[in-house]
Amino acid sequence: SLIPATLIPGDGIGPEIVEAVVAVLGALGAPFAWDYQAAGMAGIEAAGDPLPPATLDSIARTGLALKGPLTTPSGGGYRSVNVRLREAFKLYANVRPARSLIPGGRFENIDLVLMRENLEGYYVAHEHFIGVGDDPHAVAVSQGVTTREGCRRIIRYAFDYAVRHGRKKVTLVHKANILKAITGLFLEEGRIIAKDYEGRVAVDERIVDACAMQLVMNPWQFDVIVTTNLFGDILSDQIAGLVGGLGMAPGANIGATAAIFEAVHGSAPDIAGKGIANPLALLMAAGLMLGHVGRHDLADRLARAIDLTLNEDKVRTGDLGGTATTRDLTAALIRRIG
Numbered sequence: 001s002l003i004p005a006t007l008i009p010g011d012g013i014g015p016e017i018v019e020a021v022v023a024v025l026g027a028l029g030a031p032f033a034w035d036y037q038a039a040g041m042a043g044i045e046a047a048g049d050p051l052p053p054a055t056l057d058s059i060a061r062t063g064l065a066l067k068g069p070l071t072t073p074s075g076g077g078y079r080s081v082n083v084r085l086r087e088a089f090k091l092y093a094n095v096r097p098a099r100s101l102i103p104g105g106r107f108e109n110i111d112l113v114l115m116r117e118n119l120e121g122y123y124v125a126h127e128h129f130i131g132v133g134d135d136p137h138a139v140a141v142s143q144g145v146t147t148r149e150g151c152r153r154i155i156r157y158a159f160d161y162a163v164r165h166g167r168k169k170v171t172l173v174h175k176a177n178i179l180k181a182i183t184g185l186f187l188e189e190g191r192i193i194a195k196d197y198e199g200r201v202a203v204d205e206r207i208v209d210a211c212a213m214q215l216v217m218n219p220w221q222f223d224v225i226v227t228t229n230l231f232g233d234i235l236s237d238q239i240a241g242l243v244g245g246l247g248m249a250p251g252a253n254i255g256a257t258a259a260i261f262e263a264v265h266g267s268a269p270d271i272a273g274k275g276i277a278n279p280l281a282l283l284m285a286a287g288l289m290l291g292h293v294g295r296h297d298l299a300d301r302l303a304r305a306i307d308l309t310l311n312e313d314k315v316r317t318g319d320l321g322g323t324a325t326t327r328d329l330t331a332a333l334i335r336r337i338g
């Protein structure tokens, strides 16, 4: 039986890479019944709203979405749709796997996953200025928020993910030596939760600045990393850099009742409509979605097909140094799925 899922083609290269992903998933026999919905500039064109009510209703109904990149117009315009979706569905976990796919990058054989808390910390900060003399912005004040429940759900998600995916270690990343309350609570809760997984998943702790250095010195020592919002924002881009940049990076936003999967890159207006976009980041996001619904068999087959297409057939798009079009790559992937 098919699993209803919302599909948002998005803007720029979105429709091209979504078409490729739908074709590859079809060949794989992925069990999704797609409900196409608009968002971003496409939402404005279709319904006069970057996040039309029909799109929100669809995600509320399916609890599962694959989302192409959305253009955020600079200079005013509307609030980020991504942030609105995160808030609307309380998507507390941002999951960013990083895996070396082609040799010759900065680091080879990297396979790690970063879990970033997505709703708390300094990103819900209450910020204000205090004036001194005739300078109204003489002092800036920001207050972040961490809750025990917020720490518990992201850390539990990280450990459960490790168990489900056969991963061996979870590293708690914090700055509890200095920010004793806002990140101390995270570390305290992490140590408590780790006890429930004793003998199944090892636990490890790192202070965020040392972790940043160690990720560059010896990234292979890490497996699953879990951390608070601001640290996770920075480290997730760092680990994407370790494996060759945002073009190959998938991401998932997970909540209790909904999950949204996407590529980390944007709508790439400079190459939109040319048929040369790399669909792999979005395809890997679809792979995460397959794992999320328990189809690890299909997720593994997909990962193998991507590996063989890139490394045996050497079919690669321009951003990876190849000459393949989006359709060439799609056809090669489908041949490998067989």
Ligand code: NAI
Pocket: 013, 068, 069, 070, 071, 072, 073, 082, 246, 247, 262, 263, 264, 265, 266, 267, 268, 269, 270, 271, 276, 277, 278, 279, 280, 281, 319
């Ligand atoms: P971008 O990621 O769209 O593009 C940066 C560079 O990478 C461009 O040269 C582009 O051609 C290339 N690139 C990106 N994805 C590619 C792919 N799949 N295949 C081949 N080349 C690829 O970032 P940029 O230009 O800063 O943003 C463009 C628009 O996307 C903006 O409106 C921005 O707000 C939006 N954006 C949306 C995101 C989302 O919906 N999750 C994330 C990041 C940006």
Ligand code: MG
Pocket: 233, 234, 237
């Ligand atoms: Mg970021």
